[in-house]
Amino acid sequence: MYSRGVNTSERLIESTRELLWERGYVGTSPKAILERSGAGQGSMYHHFKGKPDLALAAIRRTAEEMRATAEGVLGGPGTPYERIEAYLRRERDVLRGCPVGRLTMDPDVVADDELRAPVDETLDWLRERIAGIVEEGREQGQFASSLDGEEIAAAIVATVQGGYVLARAAGSPAPFDAGVRGLLSLLASATPSA
Amino acid sequence: MYSRGVNTSERLIESTRELLWERGYVGTSPKAILERSGAGQGSMYHHFKGKPDLALAAIRRTAEEMRATAEGVLGGPGTPYERIEAYLRRERDVLRGCPVGRLTMDPDVVADDELRAPVDETLDWLRERIAGIVEEGREQGQFASSLDGEEIAAAIVATVQGGYVLARAAGSPAPFDAGVRGLLSLLASATPSA
DNA sequence: GTCTATACAGTGATAGAC
DNA sequence: GTCTATCACTGTATAGAC
Numbered sequence: 001m002y003s004r005g006v007n008t009s010e011r012l013i014e015s016t017r018e019l020l021w022e023r024g025y026v027g028t029s030p031k032a033i034l035e036r037s038g039a040g041q042g043s044m045y046h047h048f049k050g051k052p053d054l055a056l057a058a059i060r061r062t063a064e065e066m067r068a069t070a071e072g073v074l075g076g077p078g079t080p081y082e083r084i085e086a087y088l089r090r091e092r093d094v095l096r097g098c099p100v101g102r103l104t105m106d107p108d109v110v111a112d113d114e115l116r117a118p119v120d121e122t123l124d125w126l127r128e129r130i131a132g133i134v135e136e137g138r139e140q141g142q143f144a145s146s147l148d149g150e151e152i153a154a155a156i157v158a159t160v161q162g163g164y165v166l167a168r169a170a171g172s173p174a175p176f177d178a179g180v181r182g183l184l185s186l187l188a189s190a191t192p193s194a
Numbered sequence: 195m196y197s198r199g200v201n202t203s204e205r206l207i208e209s210t211r212e213l214l215w216e217r218g219y220v221g222t223s224p225k226a227i228l229e230r231s232g233a234g235q236g237s238m239y240h241h242f243k244g245k246p247d248l249a250l251a252a253i254r255r256t257a258e259e260m261r262a263t264a265e266g267v268l269g270g271p272g273t274p275y276e277r278i279e280a281y282l283r284r285e286r287d288v289l290r291g292c293p294v295g296r297l298t299m300d301p302d303v304v305a306d307d308e309l310r311a312p313v314d315e316t317l318d319w320l321r322e323r324i325a326g327i328v329e330e331g332r333e334q335g336q337f338a339s340s341l342d343g344e345e346i347a348a349a350i351v352a353t354v355q356g357g358y359v360l361a362r363a364a365g366s367p368a369p370f371d372a373g374v375r376g377l378l379s380l381l382a383s384a385t386p387s388a
Numbered sequence: 389g390t391c392t393a394t395a396c397a398g399t400g401a402t403a404g405a406c
Numbered sequence: 407g408t409c410t411a412t413c414a415c416t417g418t419a420t421a422g423a424c
Contacts, residue, residue: 008407023301026221029399041401042408051400097299104362105291105299107217116363123363144383151376154360155353158373162356166348168298169310169317179352182345186380189338202389223417235419236390245418391424399416406409 009047011037016058021099025055025106025115056115062099063118067125074129080137081187084130084156088180094173097164127153144190152187159183203241205231210252215293219249219300219309250309256293257312261319268323274331275381278324278350282374288367291358321347338384346381353377 006014015037019028030051034044048054073087100122109115130153137143143152163176209231213222224245228238242248267281294316303309324347331337337346357370 024218024220024299026218027301030401031399040407040409042410045401046407101356101359101363102299104359105218105296107221110362110365116365120363120365123360123369127360127369146383147379148376151372151379153376154357154369154373155376155380158353158356158360158369159349160352160356161359162295162352162354163348165292165295165298165355165359166317166321166352168304169295169314171304171310171314175317175321175348175352178345179348182342182347182349183377183380185341185345186349186377186384189340190380190383224419225417234389234391236392239419240389389424391422393421393423395418395420397417400414402413403411404409405411406407 008037008039008043012039012044012047012054013057013061016054017062017099020055020058020062020103021096024102025109028055030054052112052115055109056118059100059103059109059115060118063122066098066100067122070126070129074133080133080140080142083133084187085184087130088156088160088184092176094164094167094176095171097168098161101161101164123157127157129153130156141192143187144192147190156183202231202233202237206233206238206241206248207251207255210248211256211293214249214252214256214297215290218296219303222249224248246306246309250312253294253297253303253309254312257316260292260294261316264320264323268327274327274334274336277327278381279378281324282350282354282378286370288358288361288370289365291362292355295355295358317351321351323347324350335386337381338386341384350377 012033015033016028019032019036023032028051030041030044033039033054034041044054048057069090070087073090074083076083076086078086100119103109103115103119109119127150131149134143134147134149134152138145138147138149159179163179166175166179167173169175206227209227210222213226213230217226222245224235224238227233227248228235238248242251263284264281267284268277270277270280272280294313297303297309297313303313321344325343328337328341328343328346332339332341332343353373357373360369360373361367363369
């Protein structure tokens with residue numbers, strides 16, 4: 001429940017974001033959204049065309065937020081390795097998983113191009129952003145020239161996304177942290193001089 | 195009486211396995227299972243206590259199968275690096291995702307210890323199995339002694355699980371393959387002599 | 389073991405009053 | 407803009423006949 005200062009449309013979107021993160025698209029019912037937001041049936045269908053429309057607004061906002069969070073770390077100070085390390089080690093609520101990545105396991109999201117688009121664009125942007133940083137590191141001689149920026153970036157983002165899977169399976173953040181350490185140890189040893 | 199082919203209980207389990215893979219636990223209804231298996235309502239509740247009980251049987255079988263498939267590659271011939279490469283490059287229906295890993299995004303599976311157990315045990319076994327191979331490679335001098343077997347194994351399994359996420363987001367297997375190549379390039383360069 | 393009938397809450401949406 | 411009423415349909419399960 002949100003304070004009365006925030007308008008109904010806003011509360012609906014925020015409640016939907018929470019539920020999509022917790023239960024996914026298939027597992028989130030309009031009824032649950034209404035209960036959490038404190039809005040009535042009529043309000044929801046006044047502001048949004050239906051469940052997919054509201055979910056789209058929620059997914060777009062979550063995607064934007066994830067992008068901003070990542071950019072805050074990746075665009076920070078430090079060497080390429082340090083910025084990648086900062087991204088990998090950044091504080092996360094590991095057991096909750098990634099609010100964007102989890103949507104890829106939702107059949108109704110993947111089947112709908114409009115719902116999938118923000119997910120695709122965000123993860124694509126993230127890989128490109130990291131690929132550029134790896135290339136930067138190569139040019140500076142921090143990484144071996146044999147490395148491919150896009151491939152390393154894909155491995156980095158996959159390690160994070162897969163780390164969530166392992167952590168949720170285990171009921172503990174430990175496998176996530178182990179994977180991150182493993183990847184960083186490989187990256188650290190992939191220097192031209194090593 | 196085997197003359198009529200596969201028995202009903204078997205068909206129910208197989209149909210449930212398919213649906214869990216395609217739509218997850220929350221997205222799979224008893225009705226859909228009955229339609230796909232050709233069984234009637236009564237048969238299902240005769241053989242199984244309900245949806246969770248049937249799902250448990252299906253998940254256990256899928257987990258066993260995944261383990262056998264992985265062991266087939268990891269226990270094969272070749273150096274430690276080659277066996278890990280064989281595991282990473284093994285043919286996969288990438289866009290369908292991992293039938294075990296995808297269950298970790300299902301709130302009702304993660305919330306139920308009995309349903310989560312086969313998922314946990316399988317991914318845990320996989321990490322341990324690969325960790326042993328990495329240790330083997332270290333002892334043989336193929337991998338740098340600075341590497342930690344369990345950490346590298348976590349990174350490997352996470353790259354696969356996360357690769358599925360990236361591929362499904364993109365609607366293409368390309369990011370999965372890129373991540374695998376990236377990880378292998380890092381592993382290949384993490385030799386004591388490199 | 390399998391079938392049909394039944395139950396009853398939940399889902400996703402529409403209609404119309406205020 | 408928001409509310410309540412209503413609706414057709416699905417989800418999950420039980421009962422009892424065959």
